[in-house]
Amino acid sequence: MLVDATSAGYAAATRPHNSSVEQRPARVALISRPEDLAPALAEVVALSRSRGAPLEVVPQATGHGAGAPVNGGAVLLDTSQLAGVSIDPRRRTAVVGAGATWAAVNAAAERHGLLGLAGSAPSVSVSGYTFGGGIGWLVRQDGLASGALRAVHYVDGAGRRRTAADDAADDVDGEALWAFRGAGGVGIAHTLELDLVPAPDLHAGALLWHADALPDLVGAWSSTLGAVGSSVSSSIGVLHVPPLPAFPQELHGSVAIHLAIADPDGPAAAAPLLHALRAVTAPVVDTWGPTDAAGLARIHFDPPTATPAIGDARWLDASTPGIAEALLATAADDDAGMVMMEIRHVAGAPARRTGAVVTPPGEFIYHAVAPLNVIPRQRSQAAFARARSVWTTADAGTTPGSWVEGAARVPDALPPDVRARAAAIADAVDPDARIRRTRLLG
Template sequence: MSTMLDHDASASPRLLVAADSQAYTAATQPHNSSVQQRPVRVAAASHPQDLAVALAEVAALERSLGRSLEVVPQATGHGAGAPVGNSAVLLDTSQLTDVVIDPEARIAVVGAGATWAAVNAAAERHGLLGLAGSAPTVSVSGYTFGGGIGWLVRRDGLASGALRAVHYVDGAGRSRTAADDATDPIDRDAIWAFRGAGGVGIAHTLEIDLVPAAHLHAGALLWHADALPDLVSAWSHALPTLATSASSSIGVLHVPPLPLFPQTLHGKVTVHLAIADPDGPDAAAPLLEAMRAVAPPVLDTWGPTDAAGLARIHLDPPTATPAVGDARWLDASTPDIAAALLATAADDDAGVVMMEIRHVAGAPTRRPGAVTTAPGDFIYHAVAPLNLIPRERIEAAFARARAVWSSADAGTTPGSWLEGAANVPDALTPGVRTRAAAAAAAVDPDTRIRRSRLLG
């Protein structure tokens, strides 16, 4: 199996385009639209070779303008929390979407712009899945480089640990391969940084492990919020009985008036259980029985499913939303505070539309890296849309939640879970941040490429 995607070797003679072009308009509309993007130019890469061409054209533009420009790589823009202004060139990698599956080796070779929906649609034909997250439209690259916490995490670990190699360019436009067995120590440090510290340079192709999931079961269950305390209690007490194949989250969801929800729940506050098991229905049975015994769910989609069904259990909105988020790794004491924490989101005017607690205890570590071991047994996560709720109310809601979860704080933030954040300075421990920053500096000593927001 080839370690690189095969492409036409020719590159566009002119990649940089201005604001009056269709390519510019498309590239500057990230999935998280909570910030404005108005770069001086956009470069839309169609082939891996375009990355070096784009950097050369940026250098020529710098000479003509008489000033330095920052290069900002972006695929789908789910993590686009920092403004991009006229001192930057946006390098759009969303067209690098090739997907090659090796079912015997259980490896996928994918372009940096490929989404998990595309990768898993190809992988599941062979009874395999990648370690995707909650949203199918997220790019494999940004999600994996940020750690990657999905529904198979308790059996198969963080997606960062499934990263085998990354083909990328450095600040000078040279092609490199980051891997554990790379000859150059710069590339060995780079793969370590790509595994959870946001990465270095500009990636164009990833090699990732796939895992077996021929017996995948998953589902979303919703109850009215008045059953919250008893449902959280049932969830908490059932967790110790679960095999590590089963992963779940329990949360509060303010149901929007969308067709995917029963009309009787539109505008209501609900308790939401999302649960998945790639090995079949047995491991999840004790948890489901305990929670169904509290009250019959109004919505219950648990059963055999495919990759598309797995991607629906988080009940994310179908279209891009200008959202901001809050998240934190929590320790083993989280079940003791779970009811009180979720209660902060249960009022009609709570200031958030979703708050969840994700159970990840027991997740294995597949490979060494910046963040390939889960820093806590649980994750707290809350989201609010800026187009519906004033930022002041959102921040107040986050503060109320923080007053509760702080007693279970594990010390860091899951970096890819902070929607709308320009930087996430506490995503990495100080030692990890220092090492990752050194790796980025070795790859790009002149800081031509914007650093990962996890290094902020």
């Protein structure tokens, strides 16, 4: 059903989690069942004819990846109500709607001793996150979420219902699954089938120190990474602490060093890293210990509400520990032009299946975020440029596209050959280009 700006459904759908760009589409298509997709596309075609100009269809679930304008030449297709979650504990799989969040999936999965390969933010949709690769806290043991993708049920540009699967009878559907695994996907997805993984002794935590300990803390992190087990994922970063209840008052308004660390297999493999950093100086905050999926989702301190923000990110190579201190120091000044910068350790992640991006293109990730309601865009872009002058020596060549908040396009997220193949698949699925291409291809 298409609704206009007078509808409550229109207002709700056009408030994405990343509110850095205004959304004012001609209409919003409210999708509550997969069966609604074909009629909605037919309505868009009819409306386009009556207006004498084609309307672009823009799918959106939670809007964490929102960054491109959505104006009067488009219809926003709201899939947030496709939020069903079904767990098969015997097969260790989940069948979920494209609008389901990781919080909902893992709340259901952990009742059976399982987890999905969720990211840092529990409110992000499973679909957009997975189609962009999906880099979470279990990555070093279980790989990218894209590699856990078993099948995708979707519609093409003509509204035909299709299933992207490795054993699909139609070659287009087999190729479509390849594109859904890390190239942003094609068509309009409505249901995903995913592998779940066991997490028999999940431990995780966030540790915070005052920023004056940055050189010694980063040095301890860099020199101890080789001593941790292959299941341990961590990030070390600089955080400009907001005056929120999640943080102790003594850190409010200050700059802190933030370690986020997780291991699904217990505390032993992370012990060398934790011991080394705690030995530098006692942390102000230390939440390391046994936890559940909700606790795992809190270690990154992602904002719980819609935030206008822009981000910067890059895959980095094995030389990153050598530049870590200099890189993080660019974010440590009071007027640094960003609220957060991190270096995430992802080396050794396995590949479960073939796809566009199913293994990390680098051993580390640089990531920085600036909220536009606090920091002017020009100052943030200058801060990102300062960081780039440091990390360029460790550049692995591509960008983790889903980590670049507020961007309309991320043209360097995929190698040229991967991008060309994914674009050809998108053209085959939607030859009339009715559906907006993912920002990894745009």
